[in-house]
Amino acid sequence: MRENRRFSTVVTAVVTQIVAAGVFLAICADSAICAPGEESWGAKMFPVKRHNFGRVALQANAEYVFELENIWEEDVRIVGVYSSCTCTSVSVNTKKLKSLEKAEVLAKLNTTGQHTKNVGATLTVILETKTRNKERGGENILHDEVQLEVKGYIRPDVVMTPGVVEFGSVPLGKSVSRLVRLEYAGTNEWQLTRMLRSSPYVYARAEEVRRANGEIVYDVVVTLNRKKDAPEGYIRDVLHFVTNETPVGQKEPTALTLPIQAAVVSPLQAKPSPFLIGVLHPGEKVMKSLVIRNDLPFRVQSVTSPDKRFRFTFSDQESPVHMISVLFATGSPDQASPDTSPLDNGENIAQKIYVRTNLDEDEPIVVDVQGRLFPASPENVSVTDREPQPEPPVMSTPEPVVRFTAPSLEATEEAAGSTGTSDSDSGNHGEGRAVRLAFKPPSIESGLTNAEHEAVGARSVSE
Incomplete structure (x- = not known):
């Protein structure tokens, strides 16, 4: 009976393994991820699985990066990572990998003094992927665990700071x-x-x-x-x-x-440069944006200008692009920098903006600012700001005065049917001659029209 039971147990175990293998093969039938081999599909993603830190001083930053690449067509997800010893911490920079994408598993020794001399740890990376099943339809989930080994010797007699x-x-x-x-x-x-x-x-x-x-x-x-x-x-x-x-x-x-x-x-780039604020009048404000750009993320630490009429707003977070809000508000002349150039008809604004970043604190970015400030004009000054002016005296408008000179009469002679000449010395007066009285218009000193001139002249003659 005992032999029969033992035989039955062995047969059951063998059948179970065969069934499990059959299920596994059925699941992986449509994916190269389950191709037979010595290494598991997850282990094939790691080209390096062991690292020796060697001898490390206290406080030293002993780190090593295990790279992995998704060499499969299916997406792979990193479910979790953990270490077998507190002497080594482990982290991952990303958790989802598409085909041919890479990730990094960071191993770091604890060199604070808690662990010294020989240390070692096993880092476990849990992977997950989904494969298609043509026979049954739908998707199947596969898991794999990959062990990474690290070791080192933390010297208690050497400190590096x-x-x-x-x-x-x-x-x-x-x-x-x-x-x-x-x-x-x-x-x-x-x-x-x-x-x-x-x-x-x-x-x-x-x-x-x-x-x-x-x-x-x-x-x-x-x-x-x-x-x-x-x-x-x-x-x-x-x-x-x-x-x-x-x-x-x-x-x-x-x-x-x-x-x-x-x-x-590469050096930081500031745009626009020069920074133009345009033409302004007293009491006006202008707000524009200054963009600082770089290939890698950086942090803006300060933005200043010797001209106190500038105000700046910026973010202190790391970013490859920073947009700085620049506000220029016209104010009293004592707020301006001594470098400003006064003009006869206004002020020439030629200033500089200094931007300091964590990339180069000693040499800030210098941006030239250009603009023009005109003085107040009568149109821009309110009635209350104007100086009081004396009122002009009230004068009555006189009636137009017309003065006439005495009309003059001139005598002209015309021959009436005679070709003879006049002889003033002769005693013949009025014979063969006609005398016409011609009227000469008076001179007018007021502004009257020609028709009014003739009317006035005719009235004078009749009088």
Whole structure:
């Protein structure tokens, strides 16, 4: 009976495995994601699954990025990540991957002093995807777990401050430096022998500043872009500090690591430049936008101008594009900068706006401002602002006065049927001659029309 039961149990287990395999094959029949092989479909997405941090100083920033790529046609979702030890934390930068998209799983050692010497952890990444089933229809959900291994040795006798060199965003063509202090507590024979780096744009110089009673201190100056030839883009490097120690069982001397991170960016661009505020009159305001742009996100720290009539509004959040609201309100002359140029008919506004960002605090962006302020004109001044003027005296309008000169009469002679000439000396008066009296109009001093002139003249003659 016992043998029959044992045989029945074995048969049941085998049948269960066969059925499960059949279901799995049916689910994956329409997808290459379930192709047979040594690795699972999730493990094939990770080109690297193990990392050794080596010897790490206290307070050092020991990080490593495991990259994964969705090599399948179906979308893959990262359901979760967790670590088997508090000596290592783990995080992921994105949770959904379409075909050929990549993600990063970040592993970070805890170097605060809670864990020292040999440490290690297993990082588990849970993946999920959906496949189509032609036979049954609909979709099937597949899960997979991928284990990543990390280990290292956290030295309790070496402290590095800071634990990572963060240059942040560095303008193209500029060289910057950071100071790192390396402290050792142990024997007086301990010393740095050399420093190694991979990037040609990173330079380091170490100087011993203390050696007494087993305490040894080095100041390390790390310089990025010393020759100012670093191209635009991200720079990630690790500086290795090689000492004169050779641990038991190892052939190579001990090396401490210091991560270096930087982003070389193109210069910031300000538009419009010059910044034109137009023509204004007293009491008027103008508001315009100033745009600051860069390839990488940055933060605006301050916006100032020597002219107190400017007001600025901006966001302090990181963004590749910042829009600064600029308000110019005409005010009293004492608010203007001494650099303003007074004119006979107004003020020539030629100012500057200084924008400071976290990319380059020492050298702000300078934007030229141009405009014109005209003085107040009578049309722009209210009645209450005008000075009182004396009222003109009231004068009655006189009646027009017409003065006439005495009319004059001139005598002209015309021959009446005679061709003889007149002879004033002769005694013949009135014979063969006609005398006509011609009227000469009077002179008029008032403004009358010609018709009125003739009427007045005719009246004078009749009188």
